[in-house]
Amino acid sequence: MEIGNTTNSSVVLWDEATVNKINDSVFDKIYLPSFIYTLILLVIGCLGNSVVFYIYFTRWRKTTSRVFILALAVFDLINNFITTPTELHSMLNWFQTTNGGLCKFSRFLTFMMNNCSSVTLLGIALDRYRSICRPFQTQMSAKNAKIIVVVGVLLAVVFAWPALVVYGIQSIKIPIAPKTYVRGNMCMIEDGFVDTDYPLAFVIVLLAGNLLIDIALIIAYSCIAIQVIRRGSSFLCQTSKDMRKDSQSYSQSNTEDVFLDDKNSGGNPSILKNFSKQHGSSQEKSDSEVEMMSLNSDIKRSIKKTDSNAGNKASEKRAKFKRQRSLSVQSEEARRSRMIKITLMLFLVTLLFMISFIPYCVIVIIRYVQPNYYPSLSNTGKVFYHFILRSYLLSMSLNPVIYSFMSEKFREECRKCIRKFVRLFKSRN
Structure with missing residues (x-):
């Protein structure tokens, strides 16, 4: 010591x-x-x-x-x-x-x-x-x-x-x-x-x-x-017309659960054609692009499946349009629901x-x-x-x-x- x-x-x-x-x-x-x-x-x-x-x-x-x-x-x-x-x-x-x-x-x-x-x-x-x-x-x-x-x-x-x-x-x-x-x-x-x-x-x-x-x-x-x-149910429910109109003027951000090999991914949704022309192709897409690509692909496959035998009659075209609008609304609801869910997750x-x-x-x-x-x-x-x-x-x-x-x-x-x-x-x- x-x-x-x-x-x-x-x-x-x-x-x-x-x-x-x-x-x-x-x-x-x-x-x-x-x-x-x-x-x-x-x-x-x-x-x-x-x-x-x-x-x-x-x-x-x-x-x-x-x-x-x-x-x-x-x-x-x-x-x-x-x-x-x-x-x-x-x-x-x-x-x-x-x-x-x-x-x-x-x-x-x-x-x-x-x-x-x-x-x-x-x-x-x-x-x-x-x-x-x-x-x-x-x-x-x-x-x-x-x-x-x-x-x-x-x-x-x-x-x-x-x-x-x-x-x-x-x-x-x-x-x-x-x-x-x-x-x-x-x-x-x-x-x-x-x-x-x-x-x-x-x-x-x-x-x-x-x-x-x-x-x-x-x-x-x-x-x-x-x-x-404040928005309540209206926040989760937009008509397909509003969705198509809004998608040309802005892009929603942030979605969840989108994988590289997701079966629902892929395709070139028509809803994003104008956006792609203006901004060019990029591997780093915004969340809205990824989500809309997935949703439009879902819509196309569903319509193709249900209307594979449809003719060119006016009544069948109207039915097709109604189904497409219904699918668009449902897809929009699902997208907004996922957006709120990931917001809640990140808030936690x-x-x-x-x-x-x-x-x-x-x-x-x-x-x-x-x-x-x-x-x-x-x-x-x-x-x-x-x-x-x-x-x-x-x-x-x-x-x-x-x-x-x-x-x-x-x-x-x-x-x-x-x-x-x-x-x-x-x-x-």
Whole structure:
């Protein structure tokens, strides 16, 4: 045991064996529940987000929804595979942090990925708002969605980089006897910034930015809800005449459950001919194009099947027109129903993100307003403190659960992936 510092009859010692015993004791009494909770979310998040990325990347058409969901999955996977294991390591070695660079990078990456998710969710809300509340205006394309994601990453870096400076190894004194302490090292605010206002300023800027985004999200989804309630059944029921007229003046955005090998996809719907001539052919279609291609293909096949033996009589033509109009209305209802369903799914993802961060933000505010709050807690209180402090992990791990619950075809693709994996496993054995 070596004497590290002596001041005013107080002795600060450096004894690795003693620190190791204290670290293990604190882990067993305080951090173990949080460790298990984080480990469970890590497993769920890694598996779930990997499946989401695979399915949406390989099976979904290039739509705005696909771009945003893929971006969220990538951000969550980075957190799952990098920052969450680092957090587990920190809990195991709470008083024995030795790598300041790893500490800085993990904190920076955590803030950055969460900021990226916030901006992406804002882009989703704007896309949903325009498609439902401003349907006659130009809608967001897959290219626009990619631009929003890239801009979000750049903004996230701008707002998160101070973490590379203010975080690091913080030395603390752990009491072991009256006026006798041992020195421990934690991954917290670096010693040189503990007594400055920089960490507080950094936290205020982050909280203010997230608050503004949350307000924008609440306003956007409130407007969407009001619009859906106000329109009622008329929102889901348009005549085929209105549909044909509207399709020439605007394109609806965002659809769900459209796959690369979907049997209902393909064809060149007449309803999009003018649009294709004006905008040229592109592999990255908007959600409206993909949806309308699918729906018109359904209509054509149904009409062809029912009218295969029809002649050219006027009565049969009128019957054909009536059936086509009925199918158009039904298809429009189905399309709008899917649009509302995916809006609800993305709203739940946004709501989970916001709710999961509220406890964390409260803890952070308390930490700066009342510095002595945590030391005054009992061991049980400290257990709940650290449990709540990691509430934000829920969002990055449970998003795949929401996708699975809300999308029947996503569940179907998951089952296909499982069967494929089982067959591959059996063939190798």
